Structure formats: structure tokens, C-alpha cells
Amino acid sequence: MVEEQDERILAELQKDGRATNQQLAETVGMSTSACWRRVRALEEAGVISGYSALVARERAGFATSAILHVSLERHDVKFVDEFVARVMQRREVLECFATTGDADYHLRVVVRDMDAYNRFLDEFMFRIPGIRHVRTNVILKEIKTGVALPF
Amino acid sequence: MVEEQDERILAELQKDGRATNQQLAETVGMSTSACWRRVRALEEAGVISGYSALVARERAGFATSAILHVSLERHDVKFVDEFVARVMQRREVLECFATTGDADYHLRVVVRDMDAYNRFLDEFMFRIPGIRHVRTNVILKEIKTGVALPF
DNA sequence: GCTATATTTGGTAATATCTACCAAATTGGA
DNA sequence: TCCAATTTGGTAGATATTACCAAATATAGC
Incomplete structure (x- = not known):
């Protein structure tokens, strides 16, 4: 279900949750539109449950x-x-x-x-x-x- | 150092780390430019240490x-x-x-x-x-x- | 192996957003 | 009260998003 390319996306978005779709597409090596759709799918499937700013306690x-x-x-x-x-x-x-x-x-x-x-x-x-x-x-x-x- | 309005920003960015600056400015009640500069300051001061996608384990x-x-x-x-x-x-x-x-x-x-x-x-x-x-x-x-x- | 079908892809363009700059407003000291 | 320093809101060019399409790729049935 969550495959190779999805894991690359997830890893990158865990490192930088505000990476632009363009940066992300480049680092994982696909077009912006394909990348954008996969991210959206991961969000809708609940694999990505949200995004958060990490605040220094x-x-x-x-x-x-x-x-x-x-x-x-x-x-x-x-x-x-x-x-x-x-x-x-x-x-x-x-x-x-x-x-x-x-x-x-x-x-x-x-x-x-x-x-x-x-x-x-x-x-x-x-x-x-x-x-x-x-x-x-x-x-x-x-x-x-x-x-x-x-x- | 971290005051009232900054805490509102931090609280909101913790809830939605990908909120656009416009949304954020509206929810905390200030102009986009003022809001944007405060976020930037919080990042540079290391109060916001990063952003991350939250992945469902x-x-x-x-x-x-x-x-x-x-x-x-x-x-x-x-x-x-x-x-x-x-x-x-x-x-x-x-x-x-x-x-x-x-x-x-x-x-x-x-x-x-x-x-x-x-x-x-x-x-x-x-x-x-x-x-x-x-x-x-x-x-x-x-x-x-x-x-x-x-x- | 071949075709038909479904899925995924990359390009595009209108829309939305970001972000640096400025002048005006506000704040805090002396 | 006045001055200096800081913070503010508005603006506009640069950048990014996101829906759409046609082309490419994968999948299944035979």
C-alpha cells in the first residue's frame, strides 16, 4: 500500500513539513503534479494525519x-x-x-x-x-x- | 520573550503546521506581514525548531x-x-x-x-x-x- | 503476446500565496 | 512631552498551488 516512492515523500515531509511541493517533487524525483497528487492521497488515506510546527519546549x-x-x-x-x-x-x-x-x-x-x-x-x-x-x-x-x- | 500573540501563533502552527500565512494571520488577528515576520522571528530564535508531517505509525x-x-x-x-x-x-x-x-x-x-x-x-x-x-x-x-x- | 481498460504521469495556466520593501503607527525611555 | 526604536499594515513582483488534459504506463483477461 505505502510503497517506495511514498516512503520517500513521507520521510521528506517528516524532515520538513513545510517543504514546497516543488522542492518535494525534486527531492523524490517526480513531476510536481504527480508528487502533489500522491501527497494528497496520503493525506486522504490518513497516512499523513496532520502537520505540526515543532516548538522548543x-x-x-x-x-x-x-x-x-x-x-x-x-x-x-x-x-x-x-x-x-x-x-x-x-x-x-x-x-x-x-x-x-x-x-x-x-x-x-x-x-x-x-x-x-x-x-x-x-x-x-x-x-x-x-x-x-x-x-x-x-x-x-x-x-x-x-x-x-x-x- | 514569547508573549500572548506569539503563543497564539505557536498554538495554531502546532495544530496546523501547513496553515498558510494568510489563514494564520486571520486566526490570530493581525496583518499578513506582521504575522509573517513574527513567525520568521520565532523560527530564527529557535522557538519553532522545525515543521513535520505527522505520520500514522x-x-x-x-x-x-x-x-x-x-x-x-x-x-x-x-x-x-x-x-x-x-x-x-x-x-x-x-x-x-x-x-x-x-x-x-x-x-x-x-x-x-x-x-x-x-x-x-x-x-x-x-x-x-x-x-x-x-x-x-x-x-x-x-x-x-x-x-x-x-x- | 496482444488488446482493452484503468491508473498514473507530466505539462500547463489560472489562481492563490509568499515575502521584501515602504511609509505610517505604536511603543518605551529620558 | 518628545525622540528614537520598534512594530505595524499595505503593496507588488516573484513564487507556488492546484485543477485540468492528453500522453504514457501499468493491469487484467483472453
Whole structure:
């Protein structure tokens, strides 16, 4: 489905999401119109789900971030759905994954400062029903924060 | 430094990284030229570090991903630098954070299938010198994979 | 291997957008 | 209050987008 030339397009658009269609066509080696149509098809097929400016966290004033290990008391749909719904609408939670291992979920949370993080825990996380355990792993250093899939 | 109107621009460009300058100027309520110059300034200041197409992992053929907890034997600069250098150039590692807590590092790794993950461990991770422990937490479900800072 | 059909391609041109420049407006100090 | 520095909106030439077409290429049936 996603073939050779599409992968070249995807790789390039991951590197530069604002590349003009002309640049893109040149780097992947096809005409502007063919290239443009393939990009459009990838968008419509949902392979490209969107475009985003990548903002430097610290320079934008978000000094604090953490990875949370979260476990639920019970795993009834009721509790799981409630947890997922709450997490989805909380914008400080950039990522949330259900995982194997000791914790049920891994979350990455980004806030302006430690004070905001404390409020996040008190006012949001600790009020979610059915939580068994929350362990905070403060991020000391971002070694790498990539979004590009390794084509 | 990053003020009110800049945050509106950043928020919008996070939502739609390919918004035209005209759309952007309209949504944030300023002239196209003023808006364009602010965007340019944000780029040059490194607040906007780039733009990227967001590619749907599974639709692009990357079925498997995991969060790894990694600890080092020793924390001499020598070992740390070596670890960081290797992780940086390995494209399957999308994210790497130095954290507090039981593990020294949290990594998110994305590969095409479990076989590729096994190779990743054998050929890469287990050969890094000075590693004490690697614990794999397979991602069962991506609840949320956001990149937008919560302005 | 050959034809008919469907799909993909490259070229084109009207439309839309970008981006450098200018003069006017606004801001911040002294 | 006045001056200097910065930011603003308007403009226009240069650039890019995007829908259309005919030609080329791939696909399937026989």
C-alpha cells in the first residue's frame, strides 16, 4: 500500500513539513503534479494525519516534564474508559501508552514549572477514580524528542 | 520573550503546521506581514525548531513499539556520552529521556515488527557498553501521541 | 503476446500565496 | 512631552498551488 516512492515523500515531509511541493517533487524525483497528487492521497488515506510546527519546549516556557507510571485498581471497561477519556482531554498529557510491565500506563506530561506539576497531580491525576498507583519520573534531560518514523 | 500573540501563533502552527500565512494571520488577528515576520522571528530564535508531517505509525507499517527502562552500570561521563551518542544516531529510538526514578533513561522505540525489535535489542541495545539493565514495556495501545505544547 | 481498460504521469495556466520593501503607527525611555 | 526604536499594515513582483488534459504506463483477461 505505502510503497517506495511514498516512503520517500513521507520521510521528506517528516524532515520538513513545510517543504514546497516543488522542492518535494525534486527531492523524490517526480513531476510536481504527480508528487502533489500522491501527497494528497496520503493525506486522504490518513497516512499523513496532520502537520505540526515543532516548538522548543524550554524556549516556549515549559521548564518541567515527567514520565508517569500509572496503574489502575481494576481493569473494568468502566474504569479504563473513564481514565482514557480524562487523559485525552488534559493537554498537559502529551503522550499516553498502555503498556506491558509493572505499570498499566506510561504518560508524558509537560508543564510550565514544578508548581504546575503539583497542581496537575492534585487537581487531576489523584482525582481520577480507580487509580492504584502513580509514580513520577521527572525528566532531567531530553536526550532526544523525535517524531519521525524510521523509514 | 514569547508573549500572548506569539503563543497564539505557536498554538495554531502546532495544530496546523501547513496553515498558510494568510489563514494564520486571520486566526490570530493581525496583518499578513506582521504575522509573517513574527513567525520568521520565532523560527530564527529557535522557538519553532522545525515543521513535520505527522505520520500514522500503524498505517505506515510500524506495528510494534515499546518503552524501555534503561539503567547504566556506571555514570562516568565516558559511559554516559557513549550511550547518548549511540542512542542519538539510532532512528528507531524516537525519544530518550534521562529521568529520576528506578531507571536512568526512558526510551520510546518504534519498529516494523517484533522481529525487528528483537534485532534492535540484540544488535544495538545489548551491545552498548556499561548497560546494567534494560526492561522492555511493549506498547499495547497508543492512547495519545501528541506533540503540541499546552499553551 | 496482444488488446482493452484503468491508473498514473507530466505539462500547463489560472489562481492563490509568499515575502521584501515602504511609509505610517505604536511603543518605551529620558 | 518628545525622540528614537520598534512594530505595524499595505503593496507588488516573484513564487507556488492546484485543477485540468492528453500522453504514457501499468493491469487484467483472453
